[in-house]
Amino acid sequence: MGSYALFLIALFLCKFLAVAxxxxxxxxxxxSIRKSLHDLPGSNFFASWDFTSDPCNFAGVYCDSDxxxxxxxxxxxxxxxxxxxxxxxxxGKLSALAELSIVPGRIYGSLxxxxxxxxxxxxxxxxxxxxxxxxxxxxxxxxxxxxxDLSYNQLTGEIPRSIGTLPELTNVILCHNHLSGSxxxxxxQVLTRVDLKHNALTxxxxxxxxxxSLQSLSLAWNQLTGPVDRLLSRLDQLNYLDLSLNQFxxxxxSQLFSFPITNLQLERNLLTGSVQPADQVTISTVDLxxxxxxGQISPMFSTVQNLYLNNNRFTGQVPASFVDRLLSGSIQxxxxxHNYLTGIEIKPTAEIPVSSSLCLQYNCMVPPVQTPCPLxxxxxxxxxxxxxxxxx
Numbered sequence: 001m002g003s004y005a006l007f008l009i010a011l012f013l014c015k016f017l018a019v020a021x022x023x024x025x026x027x028x029x030x031x032s033i034r035k036s037l038h039d040l041p042g043s044n045f046f047a048s049w050d051f052t053s054d055p056c057n058f059a060g061v062y063c064d065s066d067x068x069x070x071x072x073x074x075x076x077x078x079x080x081x082x083x084x085x086x087x088x089x090x091x092g093k094l095s096a097l098a099e100l101s102i103v104p105g106r107i108y109g110s111l112x113x114x115x116x117x118x119x120x121x122x123x124x125x126x127x128x129x130x131x132x133x134x135x136x137x138x139x140x141x142x143x144x145x146x147x148x149d150l151s152y153n154q155l156t157g158e159i160p161r162s163i164g165t166l167p168e169l170t171n172v173i174l175c176h177n178h179l180s181g182s183x184x185x186x187x188x189q190v191l192t193r194v195d196l197k198h199n200a201l202t203x204x205x206x207x208x209x210x211x212x213s214l215q216s217l218s219l220a221w222n223q224l225t226g227p228v229d230r231l232l233s234r235l236d237q238l239n240y241l242d243l244s245l246n247q248f249x250x251x252x253x254s255q256l257f258s259f260p261i262t263n264l265q266l267e268r269n270l271l272t273g274s275v276q277p278a279d280q281v282t283i284s285t286v287d288l289x290x291x292x293x294x295g296q297i298s299p300m301f302s303t304v305q306n307l308y309l310n311n312n313r314f315t316g317q318v319p320a321s322f323v324d325r326l327l328s329g330s331i332q333x334x335x336x337x338h339n340y341l342t343g344i345e346i347k348p349t350a351e352i353p354v355s356s357s358l359c360l361q362y363n364c365m366v367p368p369v370q371t372p373c374p375l376x377x378x379x380x381x382x383x384x385x386x387x388x389x390x391x392x
Contacts, residue, residue, distance in 0.1 A: 032090035040081035067096035074103030092117035104128030125149035149173040185209040216240040306333040318344035329353040364388035
């Protein structure tokens with residue numbers, strides 16, 4: 001027998017042995033997963049998935065010994081067309097799987113219940129696809145899960161309360177779906193990010209429904225109600241907060257403005273009361289617009305770069321510190337329109353920097369300076385006297 005023939009036999013044996021090394025259940029599971037998923041035009045992710053070779057060398061497959069421990073499906077490079085098809089229930093047979101991700105594409109159908117069998121799963125991310133149906137309540141069995149990202153899909157139904165009981169959870173990202181019902185309480189004391197914006201969630205939040213470890217919270221574009229002051233006052237690690245476009249009520253806790261927040265979005269709610277930070281506010285963007293806040297504007301807000309207080313019920317004079325910082329260019333946006341303010345000490349000849357925007361119209365004064373306002377502010381410069389008299 002020639003050396004070339006021996007080489008071919010050796011190559012075949014190597015390939016056969018390589019295939020045999022992988023656990024048979026994992027091998028069969030990968031075959032089923034491959035049959036149910038396909039490359040979208042322009043993608044060649046599955047080109048390396050040749051089952052006559054070692055599956056541990058497939059794109060997106062990572063093994064430890066004879067088990068698959070991570071499955072990252074689809075080309076991770078930005079702009080990849082992604083994959084299409086369904087997630088086969090056989091994925092639950094990958095018993096050692098710790099990480100499962102699928103790049104944005106056109107994956108449709110429901111999330112298989114069998115995912116709940118992956119007891120070692122720590123990372124589950126299938127965002128920007130077309131996953132539909134309910135989130136399986138059995139995901140609450142994944143006690144090691146740290147990240148759950150099912151954002152930008154078409155999920156419906158409620159967020160299972162069982163997910164809130166996961167002890168190791170650090171990131172919950174379910175934004176841009178069609179989820180309804182209430183926000184479950186989250187018990188994990190290491191939770192740092194909750195993003196549930198752009199859903200149809202309702203109900204109120206209990207004061208202890210989120211842990212103090214939370215750093216980023218976004219519940220915008222829902223239909224949530226009730227007071228949030230007792231909840232927010234506990235979350236002193238927050239660096240991002242967006243509760244906009246809900247129906248939250250009650251006051252804003254003054255200590256919130258001393259938290260390490262860089263962006264505070266509370267606009268378009270039903271928040272009430274006066275707003276009096278204890279110290280100078282160092283948050284770069286504060287949006288409290290379109291609420292029912294009242295009282296005088298605190299000079300502590302003059303250090304905010306982008307401040308939206310419009311469409312509230314603020315009264316009195318605009319503090320002089322605002323004028324100083326506006327003319328120096330330190331304030332970039334100061335929207336005070338549609339309130340009941342009675343004056344601002346600024347000369348009509350004052351030159352406001354081009355980089356700064358000021359809107360004062362529809363208050364209980366004639367604006368001393370003419371500045372361009374957003375189109376939504378309307379054309380009326382001054383609020384009717386009768387309305388102003390009601391707030392004296």
